[in-house]
Amino acid sequence: MTAKERIQRTVGHESGTEQPLYVWFSPEWEARLAAALRVDVLDLHPSLGNDIVPVDMGMNAYMMQSMADGEERISEFGFRFLKQNDSFNIVEYPIRDIDAVPSYRHPDPNAPGKYDILRRQVARYGKEYPILVDISPIVFEAAYSLYGMEPTMLALAMDERAMLPLFERHIEYTLAVAKHCIDVGANIIWTGDDWGTQQSMLISPDMWRTSIKPLVAKLWRGIKRYKPDVIIAHHSCGAIAPIIPDLIELGLDILNPIQPNVPGMAPAGLKRQFGDSLSFLGGIDTQELLRHGSPEEIERIARETCGIFGSGYILSPAHRIHDVPFENIRALFRAAGRTTLDHICVPEAGAA
Numbered sequence: 525m526t527a528k529e530r531i532q533r534t535v536g537h538e539s540g541t542e543q544p545l546y547v548w549f550s551p552e553w554e555a556r557l558a559a560a561l562r563v564d565v566l567d568l569h570p571s572l573g574n575d576i577v578p579v580d581m582g583m584n585a586y587m588m589q590s591m592a593d594g595e596e597r598i599s600e601f602g603f604r605f606l607k608q609n610d611s612f613n614i615v616e617y618p619i620r621d622i623d624a625v626p627s628y629r630h631p632d633p634n635a636p637g638k639y640d641i642l643r644r645q646v647a648r649y650g651k652e653y654p655i656l657v658d659i660s661p662i663v664f665e666a667a668y669s670l671y672g673m674e675p676t677m678l679a680l681a682m683d684e685r686a687m688l689p690l691f692e693r694h695i696e697y698t699l700a701v702a703k704h705c706i707d708v709g710a711n712i713i714w715t716g717d718d719w720g721t722q723q724s725m726l727i728s729p730d731m732w733r734t735s736i737k738p739l740v741a742k743l744w745r746g747i748k749r750y751k752p753d754v755i756i757a758h759h760s761c762g763a764i765a766p767i768i769p770d771l772i773e774l775g776l777d778i779l780n781p782i783q784p785n786v787p788g789m790a791p792a793g794l795k796r797q798f799g800d801s802l803s804f805l806g807g808i809d810t811q812e813l814l815r816h817g818s819p820e821e822i823e824r825i826a827r828e829t830c831g832i833f834g835s836g837y838i839l840s841p842a843h844r845i846h847d848v849p850f851e852n853i854r855a856l857f858r859a860a861g862r863t864t865l866d867h868i869c870v871p872e873a874g875a876a
Contacts, residue, residue, distance in 0.1 A: 703747075
């Protein structure tokens with residue numbers, strides 16, 4: 525069975541499928557693993573034994589650039605960002621005040637060369653692996669990446685319609701990119717928008733339903749109308765359980781990242797409430813377990829999580845791998861029966 529077939533069967537909730545795996549990494553970890561395996565970074569995921577080949581095509585692609593610590597760059601969307609301590613922070617926004625929102629212009633979705641890496645991955649891996657294209661973020665997070673978190677929250681609190689022109693144009697841009705990616709050969713469209721915190725929704729469920737939901741509906745339904753068998757995966761950190769029924773209503777296929785340590789997101793409860801309607805990707809805690817747990821503990825909990833979800837689950841960490849010991853990454857692969865990492869050694873970051 526190919527990885528592509530395995531993911532299709534998993535999303536279809538077919539039993540008896542070998543456990544699928546997708547472990548995603550920071551640029552630093554990608555480079556270290558690729559060097560250890562002696563492969564190009566673009567060939568890393570199949571070489572590791574992952575079941576998905578990802579391509580970053582959205583606004584958040586800036587977070588996957590290889591940069592020196594302290595280096596600044598300007599994205600194609602006009603914001604200036606800084607690499608600092610293995611994280612990326614936006615330090616200057618292209619929209620300076622609310623009156624400038626209507627005049628902001630997105631990049632050209634038809635720009636020459638924009639889809640070259642995607643074409644390369646489809647040509648090389650598209651027959652055996654599902655090609656996942658990340659077009660994140662899609663609404664709320666996109667707005668505060670262009671205008672700032674505090675101004676965006678204030679604008680929404682004062683008048684929910686204030687950000688609507690920016691929201692709508694970003695959805696139009698993102699849908700255009702998604703259609704291009706589907707034409708090239710994408711099988712999974714990964715959208716992302718962080719709507720939750722460690723304790724609750726970032727905005728109220730009611731505000732989400734009036735301000736954000738109609739735009740998500742436009743994007744997801746537009747994708748499904750364009751190609752009905754494309755799989756839609758969505759990433760939202762935090763405690764978003766109150767709106768999961770809404771996401772199912774809008775046609776979501778896979779929910780990520782399933783942070784097990786926030787309210788309402790424990791695997792057993794999610795499987796019980798939504799397991800017949802939704803597939804899950806994630807669920808292995810990156811805040812404590814993968815960083816500080818033992819390899820034995822990680823392998824045990826990963827296997828237990830697979831057992832809880834059963835069919836319809838892709839074993840994965842709850843976020844990109846950053847500051848995690850190599851032996852703990854190896855334990856996660858072992859839990860899915862993948863032994864690629866058993867045969868390599870990856871030095872700790874900064875080691876000679």
